[in-house]
Amino acid sequence: MKLFIIKFLAVFMFFGISSVYAAEPSANSMHQEETYKAQPLGEMMQGFLDSTGVSALLNPSPDELNAHGHTMSDFHKTWGRVIMIIITFLLFYLAIAKGFEPLLLLPIGFGGLLANIPLAGIAGDDGFLGIIYHMGLANQLFPILIFMGVGAMTDFGPLLSNPKTALLGGAAQFGIFGTLVGAVALSQYTTIFDFTLKQASAISIIGGADGPTSIFIATNLAPELLGAIAVASYSYMAMVPIIQPPIMKALTTDAERKIKMTTLRHVSRLEKLIFPIMVLVLAILVLPDATPLIGAFMFGNFLKESGVVDRLSDTMQNALINIVTIFLGLAVGSKLAADQFLVADTLAILALGIVAFSVGTAAGVIMAKIMNLFPGHKINPLIGSAGVSAVPMAARVSNKVGMEYDRSNMLLMHAMGPNVAGVIGSAVAAGVLISLFK
Amino acid sequence: MDTNLVIEGAKFMLLGMGTVFLFLILLIVLMNAMSVIIHKFFPEPQTDLSASTVNSQKNHKTIVAAITAAITHHRQA
Known part of the structure; x- marks a missing residue:
């Protein structure tokens, strides 16, 4: 009996609610009929044809604006979009078939595809890509969150057991500053580039081989170049296994490549726990401008090493970083709109980026050779290239090249030291650049 | 404005590389000191x-x- 009453009530409520809802659409349609004018079928067809993508690509409307509300050239509205869509397909190919940083290139590529759709305005201020961009990229939130996750994934053990390899991570930052000088010199004395000091700084940070740091600096110093800088940075990081080995082999002798390094000592848990706090305190004292990046990085690492908040550290390493990666990729992709990417500056950025990257790699290797001139345990110069951040790819490359010459020479853990020092080094370099432009 | 950008860039390089190395050298010194202190006073069982x-x-x-x-x-x- 009780059940029956409940059923009866439920049915009654259902009808009551649906009748309320039914009342609204009818009022709406009344309103719509007032504004809607009857049209002949021919005009309707014509109107529909004008709103198709084919028509928008072939006969662009002269008053269509880009995501920033500026006018665009006809090229950027028509063939530019087609070219960009083909470029995004190329990114898909590289990510899926070649395995180049698929976690980032796929969201970036798809964001680029969506940003180049005519009429829909997905990358505009009201489109969802535009909203994501303003939510976390324009204000530099996403790179910071990524750094937190990377911190929670990083093990500083190899660095702590062989502290002097941190110098290799410092030397690799020469890629940033060397390219900066080169870029401003070419802007000053030739007509190839025309970059301001700020833009040149934002471009040369690609040499740090650290995606989040590049994005952090680009949004800070030269937001107009963000798309090209982010794409260059992540594609070169993905191409570490192709770019680095020739440079490493050119700068080392056969005997140097076969150097065996002493086994790493055991690092106590207390050391690993104190380390993040120590780095942060040092950053506070030396360079507070680097503390947003270093602070987030060390926060993630501290939670991991504390060992008492596995749930939080697990979230940072997985759920959080995955969610932010999706958003970050799409937001960067929104900057691949034809009118922003298909400009002469992009080619210059791609060229300077690879120079920065190669110089950084070379500087790390040379630094290792210089350190070998001093007494003490010898360092295999192949781990110097891991001083560019690109964790853990660069370390894997060192290991792989080392194994080519001596199958029993495991350099992976030795290379992780300069690798994580490179992350700290590029965060410091970023802090210096930010403080100089304040 | 007649600033020489190249000289500005070189200043950036000097300051930037200087800071990076200063930071990392201090870090190395601290890491070594920490390792000595921890091994002396808080050895792991x-x-x-x-x-x-x-x-x-x-x-x-x-x-x-x-x-x-x-x-x-x-x-x-």
Whole structure:
């Protein structure tokens, strides 16, 4: 009996609610009929044809604006979009078939595809890509969150057991500053580039081989170049296994490549726990401008090493970083709109980026050779290239090249030291650049 | 404005590389100091570990012998 009453009530409520809802659409349609004018079928067809993508690509409307509300050239509205869509397909190919940083290139590529759709305005201020961009990229939130996750994934053990390899991570930052000088010199004395000091700084940070740091600096110093800088940075990081080995082999002798390094000592848990706090305190004292990046990085690492908040550290390493990666990729992709990417500056950025990257790699290797001139345990110069951040790819490359010459020479853990020092080094370099432009 | 951008860039390089190295050198000094202090005052309890290694010394030797044999076999093959 009780059940029956409940059923009866439920049915009654259902009808009551649906009748309320039914009342609204009818009022709406009344309103719509007032504004809607009857049209002949021919005009309707014509109107529909004008709103198709084919028509928008072939006969662009002269008053269509880009995501920033500026006018665009006809090229950027028509063939530019087609070219960009083909470029995004190329990114898909590289990510899926070649395995180049698929976690980032796929969201970036798809964001680029969506940003180049005519009429829909997905990358505009009201489109969802535009909203994501303003939510976390324009204000530099996403790179910071990524750094937190990377911190929670990083093990500083190899660095702590062989502290002097941190110098290799410092030397690799020469890629940033060397390219900066080169870029401003070419802007000053030739007509190839025309970059301001700020833009040149934002471009040369690609040499740090650290995606989040590049994005952090680009949004800070030269937001107009963000798309090209982010794409260059992540594609070169993905191409570490192709770019680095020739440079490493050119700068080392056969005997140097076969150097065996002493086994790493055991690092106590207390050391690993104190380390993040120590780095942060040092950053506070030396360079507070680097503390947003270093602070987030060390926060993630501290939670991991504390060992008492596995749930939080697990979230940072997985759920959080995955969610932010999706958003970050799409937001960067929104900057691949034809009118922003298909400009002469992009080619210059791609060229300077690879120079920065190669110089950084070379500087790390040379630094290792210089350190070998001093007494003490010898360092295999192949781990110097891991001083560019690109964790853990660069370390894997060192290991792989080392194994080519001596199958029993495991350099992976030795290379992780300069690798994580490179992350700290590029965060410091970023802090210096930010403080100089304040 | 007649600033020489190249000289500005060189200043950036000097300051930037200087700061990066200063930071990392300080970090190396601190890491070494920390390691010394921690090993002196807060050594990790390793008693049971060393006991077990003594007990299994012989066991280790047989394992090492087996691995060496496997490697030589692999190299010859």
